[in-house]
Amino acid sequence: MATDAAADFEFFILLARLKSMSGAARALDLTPPAATKRLGLIEQKLGVRLVNRTTRSISLTPEGETYLRYATQIVGQVRQMEEELAGARPDPHxxxxxxxxxxxxxxxxxxxxxxxxxxxxxxxxxxxxxxxxxxxxxxxxxxxxxxxxxxxxxxxxxxxxxxRRFFCASPKYLERFGAPQRVEDLVQHRCIVHRQNDDAYGVWRYLQGDRIEALKVKGALSSNDGDIVLRWALDGHGILIRSEWDLAKYVQSGRLKLVLPDTPLPSAxxxxxxxxxxxxxxxxxxxxxxxxxxxxxxxxxxxxxxxxxxxxxxxxxxx
Missing domain, CATH: 3.40.190.10 (Periplasmic binding protein-like II)
Known part of the structure; x- marks a missing residue:
């Protein structure tokens, strides 16, 4: 019984995180009907409905929120107990x-x-x-x-x-459009925008003393994928902000050049x-x-x- 309850907790935590019955089924290597049946058995045992189901997603009922809260606490405590009991073992496992x-x-x-x-x-x-x-x-x-x-x-x-992070561009872009001499010049250049999470679109931040300043730039190309925007910079489409990890080999080979290298940017x-x-x-x-x-x-x-x-x-x- 205890093992079944622990498995139910793990299943429901995963279901609540993914908000998808089919997603939970794939993660647990179950068929969607089997996952649906499993949820039904849990609800039947408790005598309450835990989720509201639609054809696309699920949402938790108030009872489901309560079940999730206790299930998360119990699973966490069990894992902590297992770690403390196994703490004397020297080998990672x-x-x-x-x-x-x-x-x-x-x-x-x-x-x-x-x-x-x-x-x-x-x-x-x-x-x-x-x-x-x-x-x-x-x-x-x-x-x-x-x-x-x-x-x-x-x-x-x-x-x-x-x-660290730097402004950069390919030699072919700089030969065609010139290099900006100060940060404010970037607004006149073609900038490649890497869209990340909820960051404001096209807003580049740099350090001035102990303050973080913001600059709105523009350009014809943007993507949420770092490898894609780096490739566009290598192809000469504009100026880009990338980290040292991405740039090192291209700067050393001469395929990219630093722009405004003395302007510090927030690190990555x-x-x-x-x-x-x-x-x-x-x-x-x-x-x-x-x-x-x-x-x-x-x-x-x-x-x-x-x-x-x-x-x-x-x-x-x-x-």
């Missing part, structure tokens, strides 16, 4: 749920998850990529990997890579964040340490010469 941004998660974090899984075969990993930040606590993730500022003051975080440092360090699992700590080790000096800084960096790296090896 158990389920680790990780979230990352869509493009970066697919191209960079997914291969690292594969390597980590080879190193720690007793850890079961659920890795999800999303285009928007998630609620780490409500969605029951152990950790998330994101660029930029910590999204929630309730969370703890560890910086795993410094990552890479963080891993998690609900609580006090109750952090052995497997989560192992994965975070694994990330930090991987991202130590991942690229040559764009505004310094490769020779200086190579010399420092060589000196570190000798010591």
């Amino acid at each position: 158990g389920l680790l749920r990780i979230n990352a941004t869509l493009g970066f998660g697919r191209t960079t974090i997914a291969p690292l998850v594969s390597e980590f899984a080879k190193r720690f075969p007793n850890v079961d990993i659920q890795f999800e990529v999303t285009d928007r930040p998630i609620d780490l606590v409500a969605d029951a993730f152990d950790l998330a990997i994101r660029f930029g500022e910590l999204p929630d003051s309730r969370l703890s975080a560890r910086r795993i890579m410094s990552n 440092d890479l963080f891993v964040y998690y609900p609580s360090q006090r109750n952090q699992t052995t497997r989560a700590r192992a994965f975070i340490d694994f990330l930090v080790d991987h991202f130590q000096a991942p690229f040559v800084p764009v505004e310094t010469g490769a020779l200086i960096y190579a010399q420092k790296k060589q000196a570190g090896r000798k010591t």
Whole structure:
């Protein structure tokens, strides 16, 4: 009975998060009729209706909100109990749920998850990529990997890579249209806009002293995908803001040039964040340490010469 109740809680939490019966069915490898039947059995056992169903989505009834609140608390307490009981085990083990941004998660974090899984075969990993930040606590993730500022003051975080941002453009664009001499000149240029989450469209922010200033730019091309806008910049369509992680190899090869390099922009440092360090699992700590080790000096800084960096790296090896 207890096992059935725990499974019901997990099922309903997932259903409430996805707001889709078919989505919950796919996530649990069930058929939609089986998922519908499972919900019906839970409602029958409780004697109340937990969700309002339409052909496209579901919404929780007041009773469903109450059930979700208690189910989330109970599942969290059970996981905490299991971690405390298993805390003496030195080897990472158990389920680790990780979230990352869509493009970066697919191209960079997914291969690292594969390597980590080879190193720690007793850890079961659920890795999800999303285009928007998630609620780490409500969605029951152990950790998330994101660029930029910590999204929630309730969370703890560890910086795993410094990552500055720069204006940039291809040599062919700068030869044709010239380079802006001051930030205000950007309003006269063709700018490529990377649309992210709920950010104001075409508003670029830069630092002036200890203040953040905003500038409204315009351009013919915009996308919500970072790889796409970078490709457009390489093709000479305009000026773009990208991070050091994306730009380093193109600046070194000469395919992109920095624009207004002395104008500082808000950074896009890479963080891993998690609900609580006090109750952090052995497997989560192992994965975070694994990330930090991987991202130590991942690229040559764009505004310094490769020779200086190579010399420092060589000196570190000798010591």
